[in-house]
Amino acid sequence: MGAGQPMVIVTGGSRGIGAATARLAARRGYAVCINYYRNREAAEGVVAEITANGGQARALAADVASETDVQALFEQAEEALGPVAALVNNAGVLEQQCRVENIDAARLTRILATNVTGAFLCCREAVRRMSTRHGGQGGAIVNVSSAASRLGAAGEYVDYAASKGAMDTLTIGLSREVAGEGIRVNAVRPAFIYTDMHADGGEPGRVDRLKASLPMQRGGQPEEVASAIVWLLSDEASYATGSFIELAGGR
Numbered sequence: 001m002g003a004g005q006p007m008v009i010v011t012g013g014s015r016g017i018g019a020a021t022a023r024l025a026a027r028r029g030y031a032v033c034i035n036y037y038r039n040r041e042a043a044e045g046v047v048a049e050i051t052a053n054g055g056q057a058r059a060l061a062a063d064v065a066s067e068t069d070v071q072a073l074f075e076q077a078e079e080a081l082g083p084v085a086a087l088v089n090n091a092g093v094l095e096q097q098c099r100v101e102n103i104d105a106a107r108l109t110r111i112l113a114t115n116v117t118g119a120f121l122c123c124r125e126a127v128r129r130m131s132t133r134h135g136g137q138g139g140a141i142v143n144v145s146s147a148a149s150r151l152g153a154a155g156e157y158v159d160y161a162a163s164k165g166a167m168d169t170l171t172i173g174l175s176r177e178v179a180g181e182g183i184r185v186n187a188v189r190p191a192f193i194y195t196d197m198h199a200d201g202g203e204p205g206r207v208d209r210l211k212a213s214l215p216m217q218r219g220g221q222p223e224e225v226a227s228a229i230v231w232l233l234s235d236e237a238s239y240a241t242g243s244f245i246e247l248a249g250g251r
C-alpha cells in the first residue's frame, strides 16, 4: 500500500482492544498511528506485524492526559502518515477494585485525566483537523466507552464507570455539534473482554469468574470489539452518529 491511505489514530494501540483495532484497520486499508503510553516494545511489535503484512503504521508515545503530548501526537502522526481521517479514543485506565468510600481525590484525578480529559483533548485535535468548518475533509471518531457506564461497576470501580458515563455524554454532544461538518462520532460499550486491563484492577481472572453470569456465558475477544469499531469508522456506517454498540455478551 502506498500514499493516499486514510490515516487513523488509535490511542492506547499497543495492547488489548487498541492493538486489535490497529491490526484490523490496517487490513482495511488505513495507515495506522499506534499511540502508546509506556509500552514502546508492544507498540513497535504491532507496527512490525502491520508492516510485515504490507500495511503502513507508526508508533508514537503520548500521555493522552497531557495537552502538549496530544498536540504533538496529532502533529507527528500527520507528518508521518498524512491527514487524519479517523480517531479511536481507546486509551483508558482503571485502578484496584474498591468501594466508593475508599476512593481518594488523587485516584479520581488520575482516572478522569486519562479517560475523560484524554478523550476530550483527542476529539478536539481531531475536530480541528477534520471539520469542514475548518477546511477539513470530514472524518469519523469512535469512543471506546464501557458497559460500566450503564452498569455502574459497584464494588469494583465506580470512578471508572463514571468516567465512561462522561465519555458517553461526550459522544452524544459532540456527535450533534459536528454532524453538519462531515464528522460522525459514535461509541462502543464493551465489557468482559480478555485483556490485561483486569490485572490492573487486581483480578487478572475477572472475565473467567464472571462469564457464567453473562447471557452468552463467555467473555469477549478484543477482535470482536475491533470489528464494531472499524465498522463504525467505515462508510458502511455513513448514517450512524451519536450511536452506541453494546459488546457485553448480552449484559
Ligand code: NAP
Residues within 6 Å of the ligand: 011, 012, 013, 014, 015, 016, 017, 018, 035, 036, 037, 038, 039, 040, 042, 062, 063, 064, 065, 089, 090, 091, 092, 093, 114, 144, 145, 146, 147, 148, 189, 190, 191, 192, 193, 194, 195, 196, 197, 198
Ligand atoms: P489494556 O489492555 O489495559 O490497554 C490499555 C491501553 O491504553 C494500552 O495501550 C496503554 O498503553 C494505553 N494507555 C493507558 N494510559 C494511557 C495514557 N495516559 N495515554 C495513552 N495511552 C494510555 O486495556 P483494554 O482492555 O484493551 O482497554 C481498552 C479500552 O477499552 C479502555 O478504554 C477500556 O476502558 C475499554 N474497555 C475495556 C474492557 C475490557 O473488558 N477489557 C471493557 C470495557 C471497556 P501502554 O501499553 O503503553 O501502557
